[in-house]
Amino acid sequence: MVSIAVYVADDADYFRQVKAAFAERAPDIHVVDWAAALAAPGQVDYALVWMPPIGDLARLTALKAVFSLSAGVDHVVARDPGWPAHLPLIRMAGEETGRLMADYLLWACISTIRGARGWALQQNERVWKRTVVTRSAADCVVGIMGLGQLGRYAAGHLSRCGFAVQGWSRSPKVIEGVRTFDGAAGLAPFLAGTDILICLLPNTPQTRNIIDARVLRALRPGGAFINVGRGEHVVESDLLSALDDGVLSAAVLDVFQHEPLPLASPLWAHPSVIVTPHIASQASVYARVDYLIGCISSLQRGERPEQVYDISRGY
Numbered sequence: 001m002v003s004i005a006v007y008v009a010d011d012a013d014y015f016r017q018v019k020a021a022f023a024e025r026a027p028d029i030h031v032v033d034w035a036a037a038l039a040a041p042g043q044v045d046y047a048l049v050w051m052p053p054i055g056d057l058a059r060l061t062a063l064k065a066v067f068s069l070s071a072g073v074d075h076v077v078a079r080d081p082g083w084p085a086h087l088p089l090i091r092m093a094g095e096e097t098g099r100l101m102a103d104y105l106l107w108a109c110i111s112t113i114r115g116a117r118g119w120a121l122q123q124n125e126r127v128w129k130r131t132v133v134t135r136s137a138a139d140c141v142v143g144i145m146g147l148g149q150l151g152r153y154a155a156g157h158l159s160r161c162g163f164a165v166q167g168w169s170r171s172p173k174v175i176e177g178v179r180t181f182d183g184a185a186g187l188a189p190f191l192a193g194t195d196i197l198i199c200l201l202p203n204t205p206q207t208r209n210i211i212d213a214r215v216l217r218a219l220r221p222g223g224a225f226i227n228v229g230r231g232e233h234v235v236e237s238d239l240l241s242a243l244d245d246g247v248l249s250a251a252v253l254d255v256f257q258h259e260p261l262p263l264a265s266p267l268w269a270h271p272s273v274i275v276t277p278h279i280a281s282q283a284s285v286y287a288r289v290d291y292l293i294g295c296i297s298s299l300q301r302g303e304r305p306e307q308v309y310d311i312s313r314g315y
């Protein structure tokens, strides 16, 4: 029998949900909790993790692969220097993850255009003040940094909803209906044509602190910023200055350098910022388990699943 150990920081109940879903969908896969896995470390085939305790993965000596509960793998590779880098580290993927992210981004883009943060503040104070907004999706260019599995999906969704969409990635891309830019040389023209900037990059040494004053001030006047990548991408003091100086009209932030966002953070109460608690795209337990079952079947047949972390690229 194949076994998978589960560790999800801050959510002890997640193990029970994963176990129930596997029992229904693939009862031949045995799901074990983390303590049981560490007690019999030579008997666990796979691990599903979110922020595993540092050093634990290396102790599971029979592992064939590690699954990340998220599309990002920085919670393993950037935190645990002893993670078993010789094993495939597989990113979460699947249709539902893409759909949820695309919906979140559509909501966030419309919210920035319509000034939804201002409505919420007015509602808190029971203020009835009509501010007319005549700008629509058709007047806005959305620029997506990162055209991977999630960025491409979101680009198609936003484009079908009436936004002009352009994207920036490391290597050249051809995507129908999307103007694409790549590499260091492509960044300036990409930013110069963008009204709403979306960060959907992985967290790597090359992308850390990429969203700074220079980038934010290069957007079209009155630009907005949406971060669903990672908090490490943003120089927070530069973001706050750009908002306070009116360089940016709005920001929607789902990810932060420190999560939960510390109570003292000025972002919480900023009148131009919408904060969400890292929930842009959290696929259901069943969607994730179905994806894992597909990957485990491939691995058991000796095949390599698609979304394997590439150590040389860093994502």
Ligand code: NDP
Binding pocket: 070, 071, 072, 073, 145, 146, 147, 148, 149, 150, 151, 168, 169, 170, 171, 172, 183, 200, 201, 202, 203, 204, 206, 207, 228, 229, 230, 254, 255, 278, 279, 280, 281, 282, 315
């Ligand atoms: P992918 O690995 O599929 O795509 C990454 C994209 O970023 C690629 O287009 C890649 O370029 C581009 N990229 C990487 N490095 C650079 C660079 N140095 N310069 C320019 N472009 C670069 O990632 P996903 O789409 O699956 O996910 C992206 C990120 O979204 C995750 O790493 C995670 O941080 C975040 N995320 C957030 C969630 C949330 O709920 N907030 C949920 C899920 C993910 P190329 O195509 O040339 O390789």
